Amino acid sequence: MAYADEWALDMLYPPRCPFCDKVTEKSEPICPSCRKKIHLTGDTVCMWCGKPLSDKRTEFCMDCAKYKHHFIQGKAVWVYEKPVPESIYRFKYQNKREYGRAYAKEMAERYGTWIRKRQIQAVVPVPLHKNRKRKRGYNQAEIIAEELGKILGLPVYTDLLTRVRDTMPQKMLNQTERKNNLKKAFKTTKSSVQLQYILIVDDIYTTGSTLDAAAAALIEAGSKGVYTCCVSMGRGY
Incomplete structure (x- = not known):
């Protein structure tokens, strides 16, 4: 049954390179x-959020040097530079759901060992508010999380965290406004979370305000520690 479902999904959404949109092989989701053209975040990164840094002697990016996070550590696959932004835009707003498999495969190849060493017990996508999900038709973070869970053999809880406030788009706000915008925006659907270590998945990391708010809700409900992994993030300089 699972094979039939996967075959049907491939027929509806055949694997495509998320950057040029050409149909590809499942074994190689990104064309050569x-x-x-794409840039990995690299090895010289902020020790907290994972933003790429230009100076190997620097431990933290500018944001992490000023603000504390609720999550333990974060990672991202690519730097948010062309052609990555265009790819994520199509994924989120033009129904290119098949890109989620390519993103998850790259995420697993790059950080699968890191995830296992952190003893992650479950993957949780950043939820959309019901109004926004109804308008878009799907939650892009949920697609990535489900694909990543399949690859790594980890359970994915799409209903553990819910967005209770329909907040303003983060891209329109500054650092302080982002944090205030997301205060009490998330809550868990269970009064007690029996998972010690959780991985939150999202598409883009900017300042970490969204992931912080989501992590805070999980920790408040009983999680011992939260890690994050995103498709892309900007440079930490």
Whole structure:
């Protein structure tokens, strides 16, 4: 049954390179020419959020040097530079759901060992408010999380965390406004979370305000520690 479902999904949403949108093989979701254009976050990154840094002697990015996070550590696959922003835009707003599999595969290949060493027990996507999900038709973070869970053999809880406030888009706000915008925006659907270590998944990391708010809700409900992993993030300089 699972094979039939996967076959049907491939027919509806055949694997496509998330950057040039050409149909690809499942074994190689990104075409060779596009892979040359994208930039991995690299090894010299902020020890807290994972933003790429230019100076190996620097431990934290500018944001993490000023603000504390609720999550323990974060990672991202690519730097938020062309052609990544265009790819994520199509994924979120133009129904290119098949990109989620490519993103998750890259995420698993890059950070699968890191995730296992953190003893992650479950994957949780950042939820959309019901109004926004109804309008868009799907939650892009949920697609990535479910694909990542399949690859790594981890349970995915799409209903553990809910967004109770329909907040303003974060891209329109500054750092302080982002944090205030997301205060009490998330809550758990269970009064007690019996998972010690959780991985929160999202598409883009900017300042970490969204992931912080989500992590705070999980920790308040009993989680011992939260890690994060995103498709892309900007540079920490």
